Amino acid sequence: MNRPGRVGRARRGSVRAVGLLATLLAASLTAGCGLFGGSDEAEGSGDNTTAASGPLEKTTLKVGVMIGIDCSGAQLALLNDTFKEEGLTIEATTIQSGALAIPSLAGGEFDITFGNWVSFIKAQQAGIVDMKFISESYLSTPNSNFSVIAAKDSPINSPKDLEGKRIAVNAKGNINELLLRAVLDANDVDFNKIKDGLVEMPFPNMAAAIKNGRIDAAATIDPFVTAAQKEIGAKIVFDMTGAGPTENFPLSGFATKKEFADQNPNTIAAFQRALLKGQQLAADRSKVEEALPKFAKMDPQTAAIVKIGQFPTTIDPKRIQRVADLLVTYEMLPKKLEIEPLVVPIPSENG
Template identity: 45%
Template sequence: MTRRVRRTAIRGIALVALLATVASCSALGGKEQAPATNSNSNSSSGPVEKSKITLGVIPVVDTASVYIAQKKGYFKEQGLEVELKTIQGGAAGIQLVVGGELDFTFGNWVSFIAAQAKDNAKNVDGLKLIADGYQAKPDMFLILADGGSAIKSAKDLAGKTIAINTFNNIAELTAKATLEAANVDVSTVKFKEMAFPDMQAAVQNKTVDAAFMVEPFITRAQRAAGQIKVLDAASGPTDNIPIAGYGTSGKFAKENPKTVAAFQRAMAKGQADAADRPTVEPLIVEYAKVDKETAGLVHFGAFPTTLDATRLQRVVELMKTYKMLPKDIDVKSMIIQPSGS
């Protein structure tokens, strides 16, 4: 046997042995080693189906992570060009998603859950929750009254009119829960709908008796108009309550899974960065149109980086208590978790 023939025979024997080893592993339930792949290599990675997307936002502290992701290029890194459109509240944003005018929207969890329970998004395969946004902490969800009025505590709100940004949302839910905890008959309280930027003036000119505000409007009303805290709506039964996040339609999610996954990755970075106050303060000045001093005084909530079904189910239970749900909802079925989580 020549040297060349001998080498060929040895290589053939080695190949047979390798194939036999692989077959043996397979028979025993083992796996052959897969080639190394990119950590993002999955069904939701790769070029997005829709690179230009529209996102509904409210110019409040709650949405700071969006502006961070935009400014730091996190959306761009994921192949997304995001057009931001201002909405008055979650319910309005959801209507625009259902109507196809928005691809994604920020909104309070109450509005998302209520719309799903009422089948308002049935023609677009329901609503899907894709990223958490904001969770309550003390003094960032307040009912304020004029400093010169007779309203000094929660009990003084009985029979009064309170401004909220939209009906049947997280503001109304938490207001009712905390008013009741303070022994106020909520059936005597009237809620009046108006945008957050209009509330300070409405309290001053007595269009309403009090207003349910969020930051930075709370701090601005306290500093500029001497308005006072009457009730912390994120206390007692609503302590640490999940407030809001981001969603889309089931139809959009089904047709654009890579776009949704890209949005989730960008938002996860934005949410993580939003925990750093020095990063957020200058952005508030820019997008919420408040002065630097006010931005430095606002009270922040928490910016969760993951969607937790158990935490969100707490909102469902409160909604059931205050008859804000026509039927029960398992919020877990609405959530699209980021790939790999």
């Protein structure tokens, strides 16, 4: 089959990957409610083409959220009352992962949920739920979030060294595996020599598993990379969000059911405007550092040194299409999925 990843490799010859998260900090979290709040008023700003305007069809929204770096835009929107300014009250439930939130979206437990694009795209094509994508949340950058780590005295020093080794991922078939496969392909490593060694494991357990020898390496994310370096002196073997065809890859975003979007266009537009303000605030790293201890239960010292990617202020169908196409490339999606029809543009400033 066509391997566009190999074309990119020949052109750039550098490590590449997809990132997100989104499953990201998920495995460290437990379900809970009441983190977010709001009420009153309306009006706001936007960044894309127009959307609906007018009275809100619904003012209280049930939203699935994750308490991670990639959700910082939403966290800042909450801290700065931008949802309240749009007339929205947010009733939030902390989700363990985007994949686990999808059945709740399908069943009506959530009106909107955060999640990683791999989980959303796979669920959409499988017919689990008919979705609309309403916001991007986080993009990978070189040295932003994802890394493969090993013990400081490990002989593993390159992607090739992973052959025949036991490698932890937080879940098989998700964004972490996609990212790892992209890096391996970029370095001419046959994934078939790796896949039998993949071990599913929550991110918080990976450092201890490396220390006691249960695994040889781990594909993990910050703040767990930083924690592993502090706790066991772990070394970073390679960056999984480095320069190459998957640089600046979209990791995560927010989605709703198509039916809900169709019935509540003004409410969705208000949510988008409020979230956009949070994304804009997240461009200031000091504000992200302020939010992380409050929402991610991260100590201020760690928040000051964790690696941070980008918080997009648009929703770009072509960008998200790259994720869907890479899933097809690595046979993690049976056929191409067109993203553009699934995207609800962010409303214009006067929308």
